Amino acid sequence: MNAVEAIPEQSLLESIPEKLGIADSWTQKGGVYWLATDELNVRKLAAVMNECHARFITITAYQLPGDQGFRLEYHWDLGGIVLGFPFQLAGNSIESIFDLCEAVDWIERETHEGFAIDFTGREYEPLLLRQGDTPGVNLREEVKK
Amino acid sequence: MSYKIPMGPYHPALEEPYKLDLICEGETVSDAKLHIGFNFRGIEHLAESRNYVQVIALMERVCGICSNIHTLTLCQAMEGLTGQMPPPRAQYIRVVVAELERLHSHVLWAGIAAKLMGFKTMFMTCFELREKVMDILQAISGNRVNYSMNCVGGVNRDIDDPPAILAMVEELEREMVRTVIPIFTTSTTARSRCAGIGVLTEEKAVSCGVVGPTARASGLPQDLRRAAPYAAYAEMEFDVPVQTDGDVRARLLVRALEIMESCKILRQALTKMPPGETKTDDGKFNFTKLIATTATSRVEAPRGEVMYSVSWKENSRNPSRIHVRTPTFANMPAIRWMVIGARLADTPLIQASIDPCYSCTDR
Numbered sequence: 385m386n387a388v389e390a391i392p393e394q395s396l397l398e399s400i401p402e403k404l405g406i407a408d409s410w411t412q413k414g415g416v417y418w419l420a421t422d423e424l425n426v427r428k429l430a431a432v433m434n435e436c437h438a439r440f441i442t443i444t445a446y447q448l449p450g451d452q453g454f455r456l457e458y459h460w461d462l463g464g465i466v467l468g469f470p471f472q473l474a475g476n477s478i479e480s481i482f483d484l485c486e487a488v489d490w491i492e493r494e495t496h497e498g499f500a501i502d503f504t505g506r507e508y509e510p511l512l513l514r515q516g517d518t519p520g521v522n523l524r525e526e527v528k529k
Numbered sequence: 530m531s532y533k534i535p536m537g538p539y540h541p542a543l544e545e546p547y548k549l550d551l552i553c554e555g556e557t558v559s560d561a562k563l564h565i566g567f568n569f570r571g572i573e574h575l576a577e578s579r580n581y582v583q584v585i586a587l588m589e590r591v592c593g594i595c596s597n598i599h600t601l602t603l604c605q606a607m608e609g610l611t612g613q614m615p616p617p618r619a620q621y622i623r624v625v626v627a628e629l630e631r632l633h634s635h636v637l638w639a640g641i642a643a644k645l646m647g648f649k650t651m652f653m654t655c656f657e658l659r660e661k662v663m664d665i666l667q668a669i670s671g672n673r674v675n676y677s678m679n680c681v682g683g684v685n686r687d688i689d690d691p692p693a694i695l696a697m698v699e700e701l702e703r704e705m706v707r708t709v710i711p712i713f714t715t716s717t718t719a720r721s722r723c724a725g726i727g728v729l730t731e732e733k734a735v736s737c738g739v740v741g742p743t744a745r746a747s748g749l750p751q752d753l754r755r756a757a758p759y760a761a762y763a764e765m766e767f768d769v770p771v772q773t774d775g776d777v778r779a780r781l782l783v784r785a786l787e788i789m790e791s792c793k794i795l796r797q798a799l800t801k802m803p804p805g806e807t808k809t810d811d812g813k814f815n816f817t818k819l820i821a822t823t824a825t826s827r828v829e830a831p832r833g834e835v836m837y838s839v840s841w842k843e844n845s846r847n848p849s850r851i852h853v854r855t856p857t858f859a860n861m862p863a864i865r866w867m868v869i870g871a872r873l874a875d876t877p878l879i880q881a882s883i884d885p886c887y888s889c890t891d892r
Contacts, residue, residue, distance in 0.1 A: 414609050414824035430536025440738045440829075442854035444838040459825070462757030464760065466825060466836075490862055491854075498573075505754070508564070 397462060403432045403496075416459070417466040425437040429458065429469055430481035434469060438462045445495045454501060473501065481508040531559060538567045538693070549864070549880065556873050561790065569891045573772065575852055580846040581681070581814040587657040589675045591853060592889045594637065598628045598830040599837075601680040602641035603851070605759060606839040607681045610822030611815050619683035620761040621802045625694070626669065626678050626830070628791045628798070633662045634831035635784045635791075638884045639709055642781060645878045646722040653707050676876045683808025688799075695799040702792040709716070713785040723778035727879030730775055737863040740856045741833020742787065743883045747778035753829040764801070765794045776855065777882040784884075787851045819843050822876045832856040833885050855889035 401409055401419060405428075408421040433440070438460040446455045454473040459466055471478060478505035481488050492503045534815050537548035546567035552560040572591055579587050588603045589596045601623055608615065615623070640655030663673045670676035685688055688694060713719055729739070734747035744751055752769040754762040771784035772779035823840045833856030840850040860883045867879050 387535070414821045415606075415827075416825050420648075437735075439735070441834070442838075445850040446840065446850055459836070460839075461751075466757075466827065468825075485738075486736045487859065487862075490858060507773070517612055519720075 385463045391513075392510065397465070400432060400436060400467075401437065404428060405433060418468045418470070420470050424471065425457070426467060426469075426471060426481055427479055427484065428480065430484040433460045433467075434484065438467065440485050443488070443495055444490045445499045445501060447499060454499060456495070456501070477502040477504050480505050482506045530554075530886045533534055534873065538564070543702065545885075546891070547755075547885070547887050549868075549876070551868065551873065558868045558873060559784055559875060561868050563861060563864060565861070565890050567886065567891065568887070572892045573853060576848055576851040578847060579789060581816055581848075583669055584848060584851070585679065585681075586675075587675070588851070588853075589677065591603070591892045592886055593674060594634045595630055595830045595832070595835075595885060595889075596675045597626050597678055598835055600677075600833050600852070601760070601828045602626060602828045603838045603839065604679045604681050605826035606824045607829070607841075609826060609863045610819050610821050610839065611681070611842050612820045613809050613815070614723050615683040616806045616809060617761070618687070618802045618805045619807045623679065623760040624682045624762060624765065625688065625795060625802075625880050626676060626684075626710065627661055627758065628795050629666050629669075631791045631831045632788060633659060633666070634806050634840055634884070635788050636651065636662060636705075637786075638708065638784060638841065638881075639713060639781075641881060642878070643712075645881055648712075648718060651709075651712055657833065659679060659703055660705070661697070661701050665694060665701070668697070669694065680808060680812035681810055682810050682813040683806070684831060685734050685808075686805045688802070691799040691802050695796065696844050698792060698795045702789075705744070705788055707791065710785050711780050712830040719781065720778060722878070723776065723781055724774075725776050725778075726871055726875045727777045727882055728775045730861055731773070733863065733866050734775065737859075737866070737882075739833070741830070741860070742780055742783045743860045743863065745770065746783045747775040747779045748773040751834075753827055753834055757827060759826070762794075765797050767794050775848065776832060777878060804844075808863045815843055816841065816846060820841075830856055832886060832889075833860060852892055855886065855892060857883070857890045861885055 406421050406423045410417045410419055441459040441461050448455060456471045458469045476494045480492060483491060494504060494507060495501050531552055531554050532552055533680050534551045536551055539544045548564040550562040551558050576584050576587055585600050588599045591599045636659045640652045666676060667673050670678055670686055687844045728816035729747045730876040734744055734749055750769055750771045755769055770783050772782050814887050819841060825838045827834055827836045836854040838852040839848055843851050864880055873880055
């Protein structure tokens, strides 16, 4: 039996913006360390998270009012702390990171089905939610109406 | 010649809807595809039309086994929006109910695993023990399934007589030590049926991002109660059982050892429970004074990490978005890697070994 001693090194946390090649630093809010900047690239982010041995948790999608598009929040766990990376989507698509992070598979598929967001560069299995063949059946405003 | 065997959408052991298409070469599984969503309920969408009281009751229905964990995670996230801190006694009560729920879940799973191993006497023994856990939960909350214990800023019910509950827990622990633990840790039947099958290597566990006992049985020492303590877990002493074999037996051992650790935590929480109030602000959610519009919370459920992201507009009675990431959603894709190379007859036990919850997954 082993005991858990997984406290992230502060230096590792602080090195992440530099590894991502951005000047911004972390802000702590709502229980999450956020790195919010337009300079983020999702595929580079996934590669850096792999390098840091961070564990992927989930993607939370939000539909923004009017025609502002969507916000996707990617979350990873780094030794017990939650890292958050928001991406603003003007359109309907963002690059998939499935080939870099296997754990993202089901949540990309679910977000595709719930919000009709296209994760480019990957193939989708048949619908998970089985509400019909129209993506966005559950959570996308236009389809709900 | 390969052929496809569809298993489901009615699971042979767990009586829940999900489908596994097994590609077989003779009796050996060469690949598998999983399908979920047969009973998808759209709870995240429903939550947007519920107010701050109703949404807690709704989220309690995400899961029939770990119902308390869902309200605990939601309430912690809502507390993050308003800055309401539950009093110390409430934090201890949250630990007690969460650990009883873990016992309930693990013993239930042990019974089903025993049945799948062909050990049906053990199935009945486990379900008898589970009744005792539910008796304790009923003594505390008045309910056997949905306990309605959590509110924003604390808990709805006090534990009036912790020593009486402690006596019930100690009796339960004696029964566990006498029956369940020896069977699952030392019996030849359990070993021969479970050892070396359904292996999830540490490398694959990392890559799939699995959580909870499934991760700990593959050598990953992750447990939010230790890594990111919530409620009163920072004040509890306990070990996090880890096994490295990654097979069904390792998952069995991790849960058996966790039963003992839960009893240890329960003893501490019931003995050291501080006096005082059980909720702040009378348990009301002050949606007119939010300190943040989005908050997240994570809790170590019996099956692993649950995460809630909650978004709320100021002066609105309803949440604008609640996203739930359940542990089975993270663990289930790994079943594909566990069944590849396994014998067809072992696949029901392998699937059951992650203790899947289709109710959570089809939230």
